[in-house]
Amino acid sequence: MGIIAAIPEGYISGLGRDYPHPKLAHLYKGTFGDPGLPMCRRGWNRDDGESYSIWRGNIGTNGICKVCMRRARAGLDGVKAKESGQSES
Numbered sequence: 001m002g003i004i005a006a007i008p009e010g011y012i013s014g015l016g017r018d019y020p021h022p023k024l025a026h027l028y029k030g031t032f033g034d035p036g037l038p039m040c041r042r043g044w045n046r047d048d049g050e051s052y053s054i055w056r057g058n059i060g061t062n063g064i065c066k067v068c069m070r071r072a073r074a075g076l077d078g079v080k081a082k083e084s085g086q087s088e089s
């Protein structure tokens with residue numbers, strides 16, 4: 001078995017439904033029934049960043065996005081679509 005990254009409580013993983021499947025899953029602040037906002041801009045994988053379509057609870061072959069993981073561990077909120085005020089770090 002590979003290493004399974006522990007997803008902080010209150011967040012779920014989501015893998016983009018595009019084909020070929022993306023290698024990296026992003027985290028969403030919410031529940032399986034209501035995933036809420038993604039934890040990084042790349043979680044907005046549809047309509048040029050205005051929406052997303054994900055397989056909830058799935059993880060890519062490369063695991064989970066490190067940016068999402070770091071932000072989720074810090075207990076931060078998700079990012080809104082097309083939000084330009086978000087600073088890159």
Ligand SMILES: [Zn+2]
Pocket residue numbers: 025026027039040041042043065066067068
């Ligand atoms: Zn991410």
